[in-house]
Amino acid sequence: xxxxxxxxxxxxxxxxxxxxxxxxxxxxxxxxxxxxxxxxxxxxxxxxxxxxxxxxxxxxxxxxxxxxxxxxxxxxxxxxxxxxxxxxxxxxxxxxxxxxxxxxxxxxxxxxxxxxxxxxxxxxxxxxxxxxxxxxxxxxxxxxxxxxxxxxxxxxxxxxxxxxxxxxxxxxxxxxxxxxxxxxxx
Amino acid sequence: xxxxxxxxxxxxxxxxxxxxxxxxxxxxxxxxxxxxxxxxxxxxxxxxxxxxxxxxxxxxxxxxxxxxxxxxxxxxxxxxxxxxxxxxxxxxxxxxxxxxxxxxxxxxxxxxxxxxxxxxxxxxxxx
Numbered sequence: 001x002x003x004x005x006x007x008x009x010x011x012x013x014x015x016x017x018x019x020x021x022x023x024x025x026x027x028x029x030x031x032x033x034x035x036x037x038x039x040x041x042x043x044x045x046x047x048x049x050x051x052x053x054x055x056x057x058x059x060x061x062x063x064x065x066x067x068x069x070x071x072x073x074x075x076x077x078x079x080x081x082x083x084x085x086x087x088x089x090x091x092x093x094x095x096x097x098x099x100x101x102x103x104x105x106x107x108x109x110x111x112x113x114x115x116x117x118x119x120x121x122x123x124x125x126x127x128x129x130x131x132x133x134x135x136x137x138x139x140x141x142x143x144x145x146x147x148x149x150x151x152x153x154x155x156x157x158x159x160x161x162x163x164x165x166x167x168x169x170x171x172x173x174x175x176x177x178x179x180x181x182x183x184x185x186x
Numbered sequence: 187x188x189x190x191x192x193x194x195x196x197x198x199x200x201x202x203x204x205x206x207x208x209x210x211x212x213x214x215x216x217x218x219x220x221x222x223x224x225x226x227x228x229x230x231x232x233x234x235x236x237x238x239x240x241x242x243x244x245x246x247x248x249x250x251x252x253x254x255x256x257x258x259x260x261x262x263x264x265x266x267x268x269x270x271x272x273x274x275x276x277x278x279x280x281x282x283x284x285x286x287x288x289x290x291x292x293x294x295x296x297x298x299x300x301x302x303x304x305x306x307x308x309x310x311x312x313x
Contacts, residue, residue: 018260021194021299028255067262070305122261 004169006131007032007117015044015079015117016070023047024055024076031092032117034150039125041089042071046077047103057082059089066078088096091121102154103132104140106162110135111142114155117170121179130155132165140165141172142180190271191245192252194279194298199278202226203245206233210246211236215278222275249300257285258302268303 007030014166025044033040034145042063062078063071066099069181073079082090103111118141129143141162142157149156164179191212193200201212201268202225211234220227224238240300244250244283260279266286273280273292283303294306 011261016258016262016301016304017297017299018304019195019297021255021258021297021302023301063260067259069264070258070262070302072258072262115308130308 002171002173003121004118004128005066005068005121006160006169009068010042010066010071010121010165013066014047014070015042016072017075018064018072018178019075022076024068025056025058025079026051027071027184028053030117031057031089032058032086032098034098034127034148035102037144037148038166039119039127040092041085042087044141054079055082056080057085057089059085060125061123061169066119066125079180088144098130098155103130103161104154104156106156108160109159109162111157111162111165112140115139120176129172133163135139140167141169141175142166143172143176145180145183189245189248189251190269191242191250192295194295194300195280197295199273199280199293201245203244203295204275212242212246215261221278227287244300252298252303255298257283258304259307260296260304261307265305278280 010030011027013027015025017022026047028043028045030039031041039060041057041059046052046054054115056079058079061116064074065072088105096115101114112132112134117127118129120126120128129141131141134140142161164175166175166182187241189203190199191201193196199215201214202310203213213233215234219229237243252268252271257268257270259265267284268283270284272282283290283292
């Protein structure tokens with residue numbers, strides 16, 4: 001099953017253990033590496049009445065699956081202190097945040113600004129697109145190539161991206177494959 | 187009223203709970219001499235014991251009740267509510283789970299806790 005979700009849909013999902021059936025945390029935010037084009041991990045909040053920020057993090061490698069209703073981990077030992085996590089999860093670089101960044105085509109046309117990430121969930125956590133505030137007004141979704149150039153505050157995408165702007169997530173799902181086939185990167 | 191403490195890994199009933207809350211006591215499955223529609227028979231009164239670990243405490247508080255629990259696939263998608271469980275009254279081995287009107291073999295149960303019963307991925311695509 002192919003499932004696309006935005007980062008904001010993943011925020012707030014419970015983190016549930018497969019072996020225990022317990023909700024051990026919830027997703028506070030996703031940690032994204034734009035160069036690698038994928039989710040590297042998530043930061044966490046505690047569950048329940050004392051809900052607040054948890055110090056622990058969850059690396060992408062320790063995620064069993066991301067679904068519509070929960071992020072699954074094998075057991076509680078998947079949640080680790082930042083120092084025990086890979087560096088890009090435990091101590092992510094703050095300039096990695098792409099929200100609000102301008103999207104420019106290689107030809108220099110502005111497509112808009114990033115408002116959310118679109119992830120291929122299930123097991124991989126690949127970021128396959130962005131939700132954008134379109135330069136011409138309104139919102140849309142653009143597919144991303146497997147590799148992305150990030151330069152300062154602008155994200156540079158291939159010229160053909162403009163032809164693949166979609167109105168919804170369903171449209172984006174189909175567009176990603178076609179877009180990447182056109183780029184010859186799949 | 188009695189409740190069951192399920193061992194999800196072995197897919198069997200580990201113990202039967204008698205009563206709830208602070209007064210709750212457990213009878214291990216091996217200590218049962220009979221499991222009928224009207225009563226659970228124990229060998230003698232000494233078979234009843236208080237909860238001994240965190241999981242048994244949670245069960246005593248009613249948090250692990252399987253029936254009525256949210257069913258989640260291991261891929262993180264909700265499958266519905268666990269409506270009922272059938273088991274072999276002789277061995278305590280779980281047979282079927284009834285989820286949202288569907289009968290699912292108990293072999294797909296991976297874990298059961300206070301939040302959800304977690305089932306194998308294959309249950310997601312089943313009709």
